[in-house]
Amino acid sequence: MNGEPDLCIGGAWRHASDGGTRSSINPADGSVAGVVDEATVEDARAAVAAARTAFDDGTWPSTPVIERAALLDRVADLLQRDKESLSLLETADTGKTLAESRIDIDDVTSVFRYYAKLVGVQSDRLVDVGDASVVSRVVREPIGVCVLIAPWNYPLLQMSWKIAPALAAGCTMVAKPSEVTPLSTIAFVHLLEEAGVPPGVVNLVQGSGAVLGDALTGDPAVDFVSFTGGLATGRTISRVAAEHVTKVAVELGGKNPHIVFADAADSAESFDMAVDHVLTGVFLHSGQVCSAGTRLIVEESIADDFVAALAERAAKIRVGNGMDPASETGPLVSEQHRDKVEAYVALGISEGAKLVVGGERPSDPALADGSYYLPTIFDRCDRTMRIVTEETFGPILTVERFTDEAEAIRLGNDTDYGLAAGVRTSDAARGERVVRALRHGTVWLNDFGYYTAAAEWGGFGKSGNGRELGPAGLAEYQEMKHIWHNTAPMPAGWFKG
Numbered sequence: 001m002n003g004e005p006d007l008c009i010g011g012a013w014r015h016a017s018d019g020g021t022r023s024s025i026n027p028a029d030g031s032v033a034g035v036v037d038e039a040t041v042e043d044a045r046a047a048v049a050a051a052r053t054a055f056d057d058g059t060w061p062s063t064p065v066i067e068r069a070a071l072l073d074r075v076a077d078l079l080q081r082d083k084e085s086l087s088l089l090e091t092a093d094t095g096k097t098l099a100e101s102r103i104d105i106d107d108v109t110s111v112f113r114y115y116a117k118l119v120g121v122q123s124d125r126l127v128d129v130g131d132a133s134v135v136s137r138v139v140r141e142p143i144g145v146c147v148l149i150a151p152w153n154y155p156l157l158q159m160s161w162k163i164a165p166a167l168a169a170g171c172t173m174v175a176k177p178s179e180v181t182p183l184s185t186i187a188f189v190h191l192l193e194e195a196g197v198p199p200g201v202v203n204l205v206q207g208s209g210a211v212l213g214d215a216l217t218g219d220p221a222v223d224f225v226s227f228t229g230g231l232a233t234g235r236t237i238s239r240v241a242a243e244h245v246t247k248v249a250v251e252l253g254g255k256n257p258h259i260v261f262a263d264a265a266d267s268a269e270s271f272d273m274a275v276d277h278v279l280t281g282v283f284l285h286s287g288q289v290c291s292a293g294t295r296l297i298v299e300e301s302i303a304d305d306f307v308a309a310l311a312e313r314a315a316k317i318r319v320g321n322g323m324d325p326a327s328e329t330g331p332l333v334s335e336q337h338r339d340k341v342e343a344y345v346a347l348g349i350s351e352g353a354k355l356v357v358g359g360e361r362p363s364d365p366a367l368a369d370g371s372y373y374l375p376t377i378f379d380r381c382d383r384t385m386r387i388v389t390e391e392t393f394g395p396i397l398t399v400e401r402f403t404d405e406a407e408a409i410r411l412g413n414d415t416d417y418g419l420a421a422g423v424r425t426s427d428a429a430r431g432e433r434v435v436r437a438l439r440h441g442t443v444w445l446n447d448f449g450y451y452t453a454a455a456e457w458g459g460f461g462k463s464g465n466g467r468e469l470g471p472a473g474l475a476e477y478q479e480m481k482h483i484w485h486n487t488a489p490m491p492a493g494w495f496k497g
């Protein structure tokens with residue numbers, strides 16, 4: 001970064017083979033957050049080859065589990081040591097508030113600690129085949145060379161959900177952060193080196209996915225691609241990887257319903273809490289969250305009051321520079337992304353949705369150089385509108401109304417995606433019925449947005465396939481091998497001649 005080499009290939013830090021660089025822009029004020037080497041296709045191929053060599057000829061895949069776990073714990077310690085500097089990089093690159101970045105680094109730490117523990121207690125499975133002379137067991141082996149492609153909204157967090165289990169499993173890898181937010185991942189790969197990750201195990205390239213993508217995901221030397229990002233890119237990657245029947249896991253965002261029954265807001269206190277959770281669920285990180293609760297589905301009897309209270313609080317959200325402790329949410333990640341969000345707002349208006357609050361940039365001249373956008377609410381929405389069906393990935397809440405439980409469930413499932421959903425009700429039986437009926441990978445009942453490293457994360461439908469976090473998030477990086485060992489073999493006796 002800023003003159004230092006940023007590509008890590010086979011344990012050596014290098015500049016791009018053609019000397020190319022890219023400026024990473026701080027969306028809070030348009031300044032340059034860092035100048036970073038931009039890999040070429042040749043660099044991407046070299047990174048895959050280095051990962052392949054490290055897997056086939058290196059020691060990491062056969063390093064005892066206890067040592068791999070100890071390394072993950074060391075990474076966690078170093079993350080805490082460097083928490084402030086990593087948080088500052090994350091805020092400079094993404095625009096998110098420093099408070100959010102600090103939470104991200106704590107979450108990254110937990111992921112490493114979790115997988116250190118989990119891999120340490122995994123054991124082979126003995127299978128009783130009813131023959132005392134046969135030892136039959138199922139063992140886990142690393143899947144091989146992994147390509148890990150991350151997005152820009154949670155750069156280090158999303159990358160850690162991939163790197164931690166990949167390392168725990170004994171894989172080697174090529175990591176490609178988003179070209180929009182590479183800074184924290186570069187610092188992190190230095191940290192991995194310091195923790196003792198052997199050369200070639202974690203390779204790093206930065207650059208445009210459109211340029212490097214096929215070289216990374218279509219290389220026959222790759223065994224697994226883990227991708228988090230947009231639906232269109234997920235489709236492309238799945239197609240390219242299919243050429244060599246390469247396993248793919250993709251997390252492609254969501255259009256997540258937050259269903260509010262009237263009984264969850266029947267006292268002043270519960271009403272305020274429901275408003276608070278809906279507000280946080282959609283406007284945190286200015287809506288740039290794959291699990292953001294972007295579709296409010298509210299019972300008709302309370303809808304008018306609920307939307308009015310939401311609008312009042314949305315108008316008070318302090319949008320500003322993430323480095324200012326007074327800011328409650330930062331800018332959108334880039335000018336281009338704000339253009340996209342603004343186009344969705346214009347579309348919503350033309351589709352006939354009722355704009356209740358927001359729908360514009362902040363007027364504060366101090367924010368003029370950043371890509372800020374105000375929290376926006378559209379009422380009177382329905383499924384014919386693209387703002388209800390498509391992921392806007394900005395601070396936009398759409399409101400739909402229902403009159404009974406069946407309709408609430410139908411609306412909640414009426415999406416091509418299926419990443420996350422929220423349900424608010426004081427009726428426990430109804431709550432259980434509705435959460436079981438919703439076809440989403442995570443469902444919160446009377447809460448919203450929380451996750452833990454120990455529970456699986458991923459989507460139904462077009463939100464993707466595969467899982468991250470939890471035991472399944474490690475299993476993605478492991479092949480199961482059945483070993484049948486006959487200690488006293490006999491002739492099969494099938495063919496008599």
Ligand code: TXE
Nearest residue numbers: 150151177178209210213229230233251252253290391393
């Ligand atoms: O994502 P891309 P973009 C959604 C959100 C957003 C939309 C587009 O709706 O508005 O996606 O965002 C790499 N082969 N999400 O364009 O392109 C790219 O370099 C291989 C949801 O920024 O999906 C980056 O590293 N890789 C999401 C990563 O893919 C390719 C978070 C993600 O970028 C590639 C972010 C290719 N052909 C956006 N093309 C979530 N699920 O949380 C690009 N990339």
